[in-house]
Amino acid sequence: MSAQEKYQSLLELANQNGTTYELTEGDNGTLVVTGTAPSAEAKQQLWDEYNRIDPDFKSGDLILNLATGEAAGGGMHTYTVESGDNLTKIGKKYGIEWKAIWDHNRDILKDPDKIYPGQELKIPM
Amino acid sequence: MRIKFLTLLSIAAMLFLAACGKSDADLAKAVNDKLSAEKIVGVTATVSGGVATLTGEVADITVKNRAETVAKTVEGITSVTNSVTTKPLPMATPAAADPSLTGKITENLKKAGCTGASVSVVGGKVTVTGEVPGAKYAECIQVIQQSGITGIDNQLKKGS
DSSP, X not given: OOHHHHTHHHHXXXXXXXXXXXXXXXXXXXXXXXXXXXXXXXXXXXXXXXXHHSGGGOSOOEEEEEEETTTTTOOEEEEEOOTTOOHHHHHHHHTOOHHHHHHHOTTTOSOTTOOOTTOEEEEEO | OHHHHHHHHHHHHHHHHHHHOOOHHHHHHHHHHHHHHTTOOSEEEEEETXXXXXXXXXXXHHHHHHHHHHHHTSTTOOEEEEOOEEOOOOXXXXXXXXXXXXXXXXXXXXXXXXXXXXXXXXXXXXXXXXXXXXXXXXXXXXXXXXXXXXXXXXOOEEEO
């Protein structure tokens, strides 16, 4: 099994929580993931998943080199609401609490339980 | 009477087939349309007897998995054979020469309070030895992995 297969759930999680990354191959098939996570929480999620797949990071087949967007100055990301979304679900994608999204979108949202497909929400990074 | 019955039966059978049978070609088109709608590039579907076979080469395994998930959602597809491959990855290059990486990692370990760990770097690959408190362990490994290395031999022990 390649390292990419072994760590596929980690890469899926990165796509879900808004982490951007590039893959390269290091020493003897080592998977090197170099990227930027949108928040410290998102980065921690990925490290937790790494620890789950490879307890105590002993195998030496993955180098996870992540910076956080916060460190780079932060800013806002725009998320377009899809059918079936709610603030908690969107928050999970970015590793943040629903309330953080609510706080940044009170100007366009009247009720945190009512969001509609196509609405553009500001996501704090 | 008997002939009439058979005629009715065959008409019914034809109607049934027409209603349930999307041809393989139709299904293949549906899968390929859906793949491009989902912006999955480099994957082609063929369909035989309702079974979709995906081929092509993609950037990473998550795209391969997503292609399979998308193909399964197409009505009439009974199963998916995923023969998509992932592109060979470019070689990683160490962020700096070995002595400078060693110095940088040692300094960052000290800053993070991981003084029990020591590293040696050969060709971008780090060997970590020593012992750090269990509560610090993950953090110390993070510090090392975030320094631009291309390999790791982790012999670091967890202390109490």
